Amino acid sequence: MNRNVSRKFVVALCLALVACLSVMATTAFAYYTDTSKANGLIAFSWTPDNPDDPDDPDDPTDPEDPKDPDKPKTEVEEKLYGLDKTIAVKNTGKVAALVRVQLIYPDPNHMAGDVSINVIAGEGWVKGKDNWYYYLKPIDPNAVTPTIEVKVEVGDKDNMRPFDIVVIQQCAKVDRTEDDKLCGTFVTEEGPIVIEEASLNPTPSETTEGESGADDSEPAEPDTPTETTDSGVTANGEDGE
Amino acid sequence: MQTIKNLPLAQRIALIVLTAALVGCLAMIAATPARSALTFFSDDYVAEIQQAHIGVVLTEQTGTEATPRVVAGDNQLIQDPALLLAGDATIQLDTPYAEKLSVQNASDDMDEYVRLTVRKYWATGEEPEEGAADPRTKTATLNPAYIKLTYDADSQGDWVFSPEESNDERLVFYYKHLLKAGEAAATPAVTEVAVDSALQNAAESYEDCWLGLSAQVDSVQVNNAYDAAKSAWGIDVSQFEAQGLDWSQEN
Numbered sequence: 001m002n003r004n005v006s007r008k009f010v011v012a013l014c015l016a017l018v019a020c021l022s023v024m025a026t027t028a029f030a031y032y033t034d035t036s037k038a039n040g041l042i043a044f045s046w047t048p049d050n051p052d053d054p055d056d057p058d059d060p061t062d063p064e065d066p067k068d069p070d071k072p073k074t075e076v077e078e079k080l081y082g083l084d085k086t087i088a089v090k091n092t093g094k095v096a097a098l099v100r101v102q103l104i105y106p107d108p109n110h111m112a113g114d115v116s117i118n119v120i121a122g123e124g125w126v127k128g129k130d131n132w133y134y135y136l137k138p139i140d141p142n143a144v145t146p147t148i149e150v151k152v153e154v155g156d157k158d159n160m161r162p163f164d165i166v167v168i169q170q171c172a173k174v175d176r177t178e179d180d181k182l183c184g185t186f187v188t189e190e191g192p193i194v195i196e197e198a199s200l201n202p203t204p205s206e207t208t209e210g211e212s213g214a215d216d217s218e219p220a221e222p223d224t225p226t227e228t229t230d231s232g233v234t235a236n237g238e239d240g241e
Numbered sequence: 242m243q244t245i246k247n248l249p250l251a252q253r254i255a256l257i258v259l260t261a262a263l264v265g266c267l268a269m270i271a272a273t274p275a276r277s278a279l280t281f282f283s284d285d286y287v288a289e290i291q292q293a294h295i296g297v298v299l300t301e302q303t304g305t306e307a308t309p310r311v312v313a314g315d316n317q318l319i320q321d322p323a324l325l326l327a328g329d330a331t332i333q334l335d336t337p338y339a340e341k342l343s344v345q346n347a348s349d350d351m352d353e354y355v356r357l358t359v360r361k362y363w364a365t366g367e368e369p370e371e372g373a374a375d376p377r378t379k380t381a382t383l384n385p386a387y388i389k390l391t392y393d394a395d396s397q398g399d400w401v402f403s404p405e406e407s408n409d410e411r412l413v414f415y416y417k418h419l420l421k422a423g424e425a426a427a428t429p430a431v432t433e434v435a436v437d438s439a440l441q442n443a444a445e446s447y448e449d450c451w452l453g454l455s456a457q458v459d460s461v462q463v464n465n466a467y468d469a470a471k472s473a474w475g476i477d478v479s480q481f482e483a484q485g486l487d488w489s490q491e492n
Contacts, residue, residue, distance in 0.1 A: 006256075
């Protein structure tokens with residue numbers, strides 16, 4: 001009690017001292033200043049004059065381009081069932097289109113929670129060497145491709161972290177090579193891709209990983225075209241639990 | 242008091258020192274004479290003290306206008322786009338349009354030193370209706386570097402351009418000379434505005450936007466102008482003396 005009272009007294013004394021010192025501070029100077037402001041806006045608009053030509057580096061799937069009515073337009077139709085989802089591509093444009101789809105997701109090996117991701121491509125879908133799924137036939141306007149199914153199984157829900165499975169789709173105008181093979185230019189820099197040749201067997205290393213992954217390390221993607229047309233059911237049963 | 246006697250020595254000494262200091266301060270405050278004591282006045286002598294004001298305004302001369310106009314407030318710059326465009330239907334790329342921004346001393350009797358800050362930006366939004374609030378807002382996605390203003394970058398004329406304070410969005414100019422009461426600056430700081438055609442290669446879309454200009458003029462008093470500028474603006478204007486700025490003239 002004694003100590004408290006004396007401390008309060010000391011604190012009050014210090015505050016009084018500070019107050020006195022601040023009163024004694026020299027006067028502040030203020031200078032004459034003035035300011036004035038104005039602003040204004042003028043309309044401006046610039047649009048490219050020429051329609052996109054095929055060599056233009058712009059994305060050929062640009063849906064905003066009203067200048068070229070022959071540009072194909074496609075959209076992804078995704079349906080979610082819990083952790084699984086099915087992906088289909090619908091042609092929303094006025095011309096037939098070739099499509100390809102890519103799925104991007106983290107490596108299940110590096111994910112917590114014992115996750116396995118299986119991709120089952122429907123009939124007509126082929127997995128290419130470049131990790132894109134190509135649909136072998138052109139899609140007519142308003143038609144929808146068969147689905148690609150993505151099945152996700154989580155062994156350890158408590159430790160699972162959120163992750164995304166990103167779906168990218170690109171479409172291209174239907175074109176034919178000189179030997180009358182279907183091809184399309186999805187990205188201008190890549191040039192035309194012949195659909196049949198895109199579906200060649202993947203490199204041997206990929207196949208091995210796919211078949212021996214008993215510990216959810218690799219998604220069960222179909223490795224050969226033959227398996228794909230069987231809708232990949234066998235691939236699902238092989239691994240990934 | 243009992244509590245004081247019970248304190249240990251160190252605390253007692255501290256307490257005594259503080260008390261002494263307090264008493265000393267109080268004595269000094271009391272001893273300083275009051276500065277505004279009026280001790281005697283006579284009814285016959287009355288003094289009037291008039292505080293002077295300094296004032297500065299912005300002036301704009303657009304297109305083919307003969308004389309600059311004073312402008313102040315929102316949406317007052319480039320009020321008449323047709324006057325700026327001088328025949329073009331819309332702003333053409335790489336075409337300079339005459340837009341002279343300058344300052345004028347609006348006070349009756351005080352001279353001053355001034356600086357001009359011009360800001361350029363893009364805005365998006367619909368044209369406002371009569372009487373309604375302006376829905377147009379500055380946008381950060383379009384690049385103001387494509388708006389080119391013509392000005393004297395070498396500070397050869399009447400204005401010093403400050404490159405350190407300037408960037409793609411803002412240009413700062415200091416008027417080199419004294420601006421006498423009622424006078425306007427000898428030459429404008431900014432003379433033309435244009436849009437760079439490099440905009441055609443930009444990734445973002447410049448369709449249906451607004452080109453915005455905003456100008457602000459600041460002035461300081463003549464006496465101790467260098468100190469006034471440092472106090473009011475935080476800028477040491479003596480760095481511009483090498484380019485001809487002279488704010489040393491006093492009343």
